[in-house]
Amino acid sequence: xxxxxxxxxxxxxxxxxxxxxxxxxxxxxxxxxxxxxxxxxxxxxxxxxxxxxxxxxxxxxxxxxxxxxxxxxxxxxxxxxxxxxxxxxxxxxxxxxxxxxxxxxxxxxxxxxxxxxxxxxxxxxxxxxxxxxxxxxxxxxxxxxxxxxxxxxxxxxxxxxxxxxxxxxxxxxxxxxxxxxxxxxxxxxxxxxxxxxxxxxxxxxxxxxxxxxxxxxxxxxxxx
Amino acid sequence: xxxxxxxxxxxxxxxxxxxxxxxxxxxxxxxxxxxxxxxxxxxxxxxxxxxxxxxxxxxxxxxxxxxxxxxxxxxxxxxxxxxxxxxxxxxxxxxxxxxxxxxxxxxxxxxxxxxxxxxxxxxxxxxxxxxxxxxxxxxxxxxxxxxxxxxxxxxxxxxxxxxxxxxxxxxxxxxxxxxxxxxxxxxxxxxxxxxxxxxxxxxxxxxxxxxxxxxxxxxxxxxx
DNA sequence: CTTGACAATGGACAATTGTTCACGTATACA
DNA sequence: TGTATACGTGAACAATTGTCCATTGTCAAG
Numbered sequence: 001x002x003x004x005x006x007x008x009x010x011x012x013x014x015x016x017x018x019x020x021x022x023x024x025x026x027x028x029x030x031x032x033x034x035x036x037x038x039x040x041x042x043x044x045x046x047x048x049x050x051x052x053x054x055x056x057x058x059x060x061x062x063x064x065x066x067x068x069x070x071x072x073x074x075x076x077x078x079x080x081x082x083x084x085x086x087x088x089x090x091x092x093x094x095x096x097x098x099x100x101x102x103x104x105x106x107x108x109x110x111x112x113x114x115x116x117x118x119x120x121x122x123x124x125x126x127x128x129x130x131x132x133x134x135x136x137x138x139x140x141x142x143x144x145x146x147x148x149x150x151x152x153x154x155x156x157x158x159x160x161x162x163x164x165x166x167x168x169x170x171x172x173x174x175x176x177x178x179x180x181x182x183x184x185x186x187x188x189x190x191x192x193x194x195x196x197x198x199x200x201x202x203x204x205x206x207x208x209x210x211x212x213x214x215x216x217x218x219x220x221x222x223x224x
Numbered sequence: 225x226x227x228x229x230x231x232x233x234x235x236x237x238x239x240x241x242x243x244x245x246x247x248x249x250x251x252x253x254x255x256x257x258x259x260x261x262x263x264x265x266x267x268x269x270x271x272x273x274x275x276x277x278x279x280x281x282x283x284x285x286x287x288x289x290x291x292x293x294x295x296x297x298x299x300x301x302x303x304x305x306x307x308x309x310x311x312x313x314x315x316x317x318x319x320x321x322x323x324x325x326x327x328x329x330x331x332x333x334x335x336x337x338x339x340x341x342x343x344x345x346x347x348x349x350x351x352x353x354x355x356x357x358x359x360x361x362x363x364x365x366x367x368x369x370x371x372x373x374x375x376x377x378x379x380x381x382x383x384x385x386x387x388x389x390x391x392x393x394x395x396x397x398x399x400x401x402x403x404x405x406x407x408x409x410x411x412x413x414x415x416x417x418x419x420x421x422x423x424x425x426x427x428x429x430x431x432x433x434x435x436x437x438x439x440x441x442x443x444x445x446x447x448x
Numbered sequence: 449c450t451t452g453a454c455a456a457t458g459g460a461c462a463a464t465t466g467t468t469c470a471c472g473t474a475t476a477c478a
Numbered sequence: 479t480g481t482a483t484a485c486g487t488g489a490a491c492a493a494t495t496g497t498c499c500a501t502t503g504t505c506a507a508g
Binding site: 060 | 483484485486487488489493494495
């Protein structure tokens with residue numbers, strides 16, 4: 001855990017004073033209003049005479065991997081929450097909790113257009129003890145089948161999934177034949193990626209298209 | 225002001241099927257992507273031929289006080305989460321959550337006598353999905369060692385323990401040699417009970433006194 | 449039969465909003 | 479001395495995006 005945060009910290013280049021101000025305002029605006037600010041709203045807040053002042057900072061923040069944006073689209077930010085150093089300005093003692101919907105079945109659609117009708121409960125996990133970012137988009141799934149027994153994930157387990165691009169070795173929730181299943185994501189350098197069941201009795205391989213992978217598994221919960 | 229609460233209750237007219245679909249998609253899009261959808265993105269999702277189909281629904285949702293928007297501004301939604309009444313068709317609607325402290329070390333006694341300093345986080349689990357009683361006194365433990373690998377519980381896992389008398393076959397948190405460990409509780413009829421490690425390489429048996437068993441394991445949480 | 453709520457189409461308009469080109473100032477670094 | 483990074487101005491452009499016009503149809507309630 002400590003390792004993790006320290007590693008994340010290093011990839012995060014230092015922001016300048018001004019850049020941190022901008023970033024903080026963006027975060028704060030979302031927190032207060034429920035949606036992201038437009039560039040001109042940021043401009044106004046800092047009394048810039050030109051939107052380019054904002055643009056410059058946004059570009060810098062993106063280059064320094066602090067934020068992410070969808071080019072051309074309005075008010076589409078994504079904060080990269082590499083946890084701040086010991087200088088945490090937030091009252092970190094308060095137990096912050098992330099709220100995770102439990103999906104019974106998300107088989108029926110595109111991964112980014114999932115119908116939440118399958119929600120059968122909620123799971124809440126303390127941030128500190130699970131390494132989730134506050135602005136998580138995770139959900140939980142009930143595992144069906146034995147395809148992941150070699151990864152110690154069993155039928156009936158609940159898996160917390162975070163929607164994001166997988167890396168080699170990740171366990172992912174994948175949409176295969178209209179059903180959401182867990183698979184191991186394999187991508188050796190250069191070669192095309194594929195999915196693999198983690199059960200020596202079902203050593204099946206699966207092709208990948210962009211709609212297949214719904215997210216990366218981050219935790220398992222099992223009732224005894 | 226009492227007006228307010230009454231209004232909120234009464235003004236929350238029932239949404240139609242379609243309206244709920246729209247609302248659900250909007251909510252979902254936000255937690256999937258981190259920002260709200262544009263009207264045309266909603267249109268596309270539902271295969272509307274005109275943005276006006278969306279506009280109509282948004283107006284209806286606003287009139288029914290389900291959402292709020294900033295007119296003229298892009299991707300600015302605000303969901304009004306008046307929890308739906310008993311008419312909810314969702315299975316287990318009332319999301320009651322139990323709050324579970326994560327104890328780093330409870331070796332020194334009963335968990336309810338532990339100083340709060342031993343608490344290293346909190347875990348919250350929906351009652352319905354985990355079968356907890358509301359007036360629980362559960363706590364969570366980090367597993368050390370491999371004594372329960374045959375029960376698919378591994379080093380580093382987090383185990384939710386409910387303090388109560390065990391039954392035959394239960395996995396229990398047990399105080400042995402001043403350390404809390406997980407063991408299988410065995411009590412065949414008539415015979416005296418004992419504890420057993422769930423690892424074929426450590427088939428140890430342990431005697432029991434009344435202070436040994438601290439509670440019954442009810443769930444396992446593992447970070448991947 | 450009329451009225452109103454609900455659902456959806458089609459096209460056009462205008463505001464919001466992201467983006468770019470050109471240009472200016474500092475500061476630090478080799 | 480050049481060069482890179484950070485910071486900012488100014489104006490114009492183009493894409494995204496919300497909005498409104500008119501119109502069609504269904505269905506239940508009064």
